[in-house]
Each structure stands twice: as structure tokens, then as C-alpha cells.
Amino acid sequence: MTAAARRHRRKARSRAARRLAQRRQRESLAALTAGALALPGLAGPAGAEGVSDRIGADYNFSRYSEHKLPSSKVAVGSERGRYDIDMHQFRFAMPIADRFDVGLDVVHETMSGASPWYVIPGDDGKPVQVMTGATIDDKRTDLLLEGKYYMDRAQASASGGVSFEKDYFAINGGLGGQLELNEKNTTLSSGLGVSIDSIDPVDTAEYPLRPDHEKKQTYSAFLGLSQVLRRNAAMQSTLTYQLGHGYLSDPYKQALVVGEPLADSRPDLRHQLAWLSRYRHHFSSMNASFHADYQFYWDDWNITAHTFELAWYQNLFEAFRLIPSVRYYSQGKADFYAAYYDQARADGLYSSDYRLSPYGAISWRIKAETRFTTWQLDWLASFSWERYLSSGSYAMQKVSTPNPGLVNFDLFSVGLTTRF
């Protein structure tokens, strides 16, 4: 070996040793950082709330598919596939000033399939569903722009949006506020919303029962209170009131009244109240969080409903999260609802829509999330599957005649989120 080659090898060895030492050193910085982050309060600029200094972009694709109704529940000749919806959701949020950020939400859906039309008595006396004749194909695009202003102990937000469909147009706006009290242990929030909708049903020539043009307005208001209970537990209670006014019927549905199909016809006023309470608890020994939500609902069509939802957020190996959840829902029927009517009603109100019928629903969901860093960006990818089953027998109360059109569906969803 020449002297030059020896020198070269020596140099290469010392370079390698330097690199190794450097790597060890980086590890010791990582160790110190981990130790510092374990100290109370030092884990990053703690503030889930507050204006984010990063631009966020989220995308989510979901496929919603309703199960085909069993042939025992469908009138002969209308056994068509039910609704499928493909849904693309985008969200883009960025700070535009010191205390101000804006977010844009875009939703685009394409729907196709048949939907329940009206209900007739079956051979054995049990009601059966008649589905719409043609497959409905539609698209919906929804845009929502929201601005938020952050003060030291308060937040204010304003939003405006539109939603387009071939036969439907809605424009909506909202105002919201949030106030931190009691060293941020208590948060008061409230908001107002309005939506002005116009409905222009298709194919009115073939279906003379459908109206040509209708309108409705919805006004809502909510008041919420969040309270930190302990270092690892918090709860929130929100009361929401909504007033619906105008055409609140479904133009594509009918009801069978003394053997004759009539247009779905509901009151033109509806007062709705929902009281949602949520509880969050973190178990550090298991590196998991528990979510429990309960909602009580009442409206002046005399529907009461209860929703229970439980979720477990299990964190695994630093970057993974597994989230199983279950939901139970039960509702009573609207005053004027019937599967079909043997007698005409004095008030002229008729609806056989399963949404106004008494039933219960059980759904479960499993979701997996993983975090990773690529191209110097932080990413969060998720996958979830939900199955929703509804039935008269799942209701809290006894249901003698369940609506045959009750829906079961699967929902698959994939999402990708990044911050830069």
C-alpha cells in the first residue's frame, strides 16, 4: 500500500468516526429534548386553541352505501338499489394576520340510487316500501368560508356558505363567539345561524304531486358551556334551538291516504331543541382517551330522540391511533306520521317518511390513524369504517309497526391531513 493510500484510508476512518460521534451527539440532544418535554408545561407551545401559525390542508374521501332493502319489505317491482354517495371533502385553513385565520371548506358529492317513495299495506298486513321509479342522479357542492378572530380571552367567528344541487339551493351564514373564564377553566360559547333554501323539484311534469318551487328558512342559536373538571377530564354541555319555517315537506315522497297517494305534507313551522353533553377523560397509564356524548332531542312535531356515543382513542407506538366507537340512537314518531293512513286527517298533514317514524339505530365504527413526516411536512393519514343498522326493535320504546324503509348503511372513509 502506498503512503498516499494509507493517508487516504486514515482520513476516511477519521471521517467515519466523526460522523459516528456526531450521530451520538444528535441522539443526546434528542434525549435531553425528550426529558424536557416530559416536564409539566414544556410540551410545546401548549394551546390547542388559538390561531395556528401553520397552513393546514385536509382531504377526505368517503363512500356511503345503503344496504338494499330485503325483498320482504319492498313492493313487488320496485326492488332497486338504494342510495350510494361518493363524498370528497377539502379543508384549507391559514392564518392571514396576527390574530386572524380563515378556513375554506369544500364538499362535493355525487349521489345515485333509488329512495323510498311511499308505503303500502303488504299481503300479510305488514307495510311494504315502494321505491322511486327512476334512479336519482345528483351532485351537491357545498362551500363554506369561515373567519376567526382570536383575542386574549375570547374568540369571534363569522361564516358564510352556499350549497348547490340540481333541484336545491341553500345559502347560509353564521356568527359565533367564545369567552374564556375562570383561568380558562370555563368556556362559554354561543352562536347564531341562518339558512335560506329554495327547492325546485325535477320531473314535475311526470309527477304532478311535486311542487314546482318552494322555499324554507332555518334559524338556529346555541349556547354552550365547557368546564375543565380535572387535569385529565373536561365536559361540555350545549343547548341548540332551531326554528324551521316554510316548506318542510319532502317533495319526492308521498303518503297513502285511504288508498290514494298524496303529497308528503308537514307543518310549515318546526321548533327543535337539542341538548348535547360531552365528556372527555384521558388515561395516561393506558395512553388513551375516553369520549362519551349524550344528546337529548325534542321538537314540536312531538319527536323525542336520544343519542349515546362512546369512543376510545388508543394511542400506540408513538405514531398510531386506533379509535373504536359505538353509537346508539332512538327516536319516537312525529304526531302526524303513519306508515299509511286508513282515514283522512282533519289537519291535512301526512308523511310516511321513515325519518319521522319510531325506530332505533346502532352503529359502530373503527378508525385507524397514523402520523408521519415526509418531504419535511407532517402528515396524518386515516381510514375508517362505520356500519349503521336501524330497526323498529332497536328503539327504546315498543314499536308495533316499524317503517319498512329504515336505512342500513356502510361508510368507508380515507383521509389525509397535512400542516406546512
Place this chain on the structure above:
Amino acid sequence: MLRLAASLLLALPVLAASGCASVKPWERDVLARSDMAWEPDPLEAKRNTHIHYSKEASLPGGGAGGGGCGCN
């Protein structure tokens, strides 16, 4: 059933106001976790709200906002 629900609801704010020690701002590390958020995944929350709202009679609680739809 109704009475049970009503008494539960009335109990909540009372619980919230009493049984809680004040958690200091520097003790917020756990509460600031993403899995402790009221809605950890806003897109998912929006989607589920929309689907349940269009298939059930009930109203999505949690706050106002969002547009109507001609959902069948």
C-alpha cells in the same frame, strides 16, 4: 324516560360548577392533547353530522352552521 333525561341534563351544569378543582394553565398538557378535543377530526365530525342529520329526525347539537340539503 323523559323525566330521567331531564334530570340528567339538569345535573350536568351543577356537576360542572362544583366538583372541579381549578386546573392551572401550566397543567393543561393533557387537555391540550388532540385526542381530548371535543371534535378531534373536524372533517369527520362534519360528515357524520351531515349524514345523521339527513337520515334521522334529530338535530346535530354541538353548534350552528352549515347549509341545508335536499337529501333523500
Place this chain on the structure above:
Amino acid sequence: MQARKLGFKAMGSPCELHLHAESQAGFERVAEAACAELARLERKYSRYLDDSLASRINASAGDPNGIELDEETASLLDYAGLAWEQSGGLFDITSGVLRRAWDFRSGRLPAPGEIDALRPLVGWEKIRWRRPHLVLPHAGMQLDFGGYVKEYAADRVAALCRELGLRHGLVDLGGDIAAIGPHPDGSPWRVGIRHPRAPDGAIASVALSAGGIATSGDYERCLVVDGKRYAHILNPKTGWPVSGLASVTVAASHCLIAGTASTIAMLKGACGGPAWLDRLGLPNLRIDAEGALSGPLAPPLRRRPAPPHRSAPEAPAGG
């Protein structure tokens, strides 16, 4: 929004809080919370207060049953253990007991044998620490949180201000500095680095908008005997003050990490310290015994201020 400043004394140092707050009332509310937090940490970790947790820990030395520690203290001990490991045993919070031999106010060197007598009481490896249970096995052993609790306090106060809704400000606890956030226009704070031989003058300035900066130097407390400086930073392995570097300034994601890194660099001395810092990958500034600046944060040569005159007053012993 206006920059408001509060000066006060805490943890034995002059402190300053610079906050951009919307109102004087808002500023005072945050400043009050910050002072309360500092007072809490001082009451808990000062070894000069008889009823502090630090004093109770030290009083437990020699008791085989030891003492049970709270979450915060446990995490501080875990951190000290990590720093001890990563520094090869140089960063050692048991070394405070050596001050019994080194009285920096006395103007005299330890008597022969004094240090050797204390050495059995020094060494992180001698304590038994199983979270949350701590045993100091030998009577006379001590833990000294003073070497890093002020840096931790700076981080805590910065985090507290952020929690209270402030996003633009700086916490300066006697040179241990943590940024709450940059100025409202996004520009960084300019932090002056003191010259070790002329503590009132800045020798360099460092831009800081997040994280923290800390400086270790031999000017804070030292002993001059026969013209030789003995700094207050003691090597736990020899029991003697370190020499070689006059001061080290480090910037990091947290003031605590910056402080630990600068202390370790001082302990490693003129030969090992600078190279160790560079490998660590943290921005830093070293000043050696001759007053020469080096390191990534050192200003370019032509912009450096003239070195202070040789006859500039030395920091008084015990100052």
C-alpha cells in the same frame, strides 16, 4: 398592541418580563401569574429555604426509607439523570455539596483533604432513584436544583404566558431567557450576550423568536487567589473548578436545554466543550479565557466591539 416591561428580582437574579399586551390590565394579570409561578418554584426548589422541598429532600439523606416525590420534581430528577448520562457524568446535581469546601465568599482555597472528604457524597450514581421514590443513601448528600431550575422556570413562565393568551414576549431570568413568541410584526427579539469580563456590556447580540437562550460563565461567582480565577462551576469528578472557557451561550428549543448544554460545555472546558457543542448541533457562542469569541453565534470579526481594556474591573469575588 404595546410592548410593556416589568423588572423584578426572583431566584436571586434581576428578572425582566417583556410582553406585548393589549392593555395594561391584561399585562398586569399575566405578569402577576408569572411572578406567582416563579415564587412557587423558588419556594419549592430553593435550598436556602428550610421548608422547601429541596431542603426536605436533603434532610432525608441517610434515611434508608427515602422520600416520595411529586410528578414535577420526579420529571426534574429524570431530566437530571438524562443530563448526567449524556454528559458522561459531568452534569451532576449531587455536586452541590462541594460548596462546603469551596466558599466563594471567603477568598481562600479549600484546605488540603477537605475536598477528598466530601467526594464520597458526590455522584449521581450513588443515589437510588425509582420514580417516585428517592433515597439519598449517605447522610450529608445533597441535591442542588439551582443548576437548572431557573432555566426550567423561564420555560414555565413562557408557557404560562402563552396559555394566558399572549403570543409576543420574552422572559429573562437573569440571563436565562425564553421567548414567548416574536414581536407582533414577526421580527425576533435581540438578546444581548454579556462579556464575561465586563458584565454590563453586550459583546454580541442573538436573534430569538422561539425557544430559549442560556449562558454559563465564570463571572457569576468566582474566587481569585494569587491572580488565578476559580469559577463557581465545579467538576464533580475532581471537585475542582473548571477552567478554560469564560462563558458559553447556547440557543435551543427550550431554555432548560440551552442551560444544560452550556453548563456541560463549560464543564468540558476549552478542549472538549466547543467541539461537543458543535456536534450537538445547537447554535452557540464561546468566549475563552483570553476573551476570544468563537462558535456559530459569534458576530463577524469586523463587527465585534473592541475588547474591554485589560484593567477593566474584575467581577468582585462572590458577586
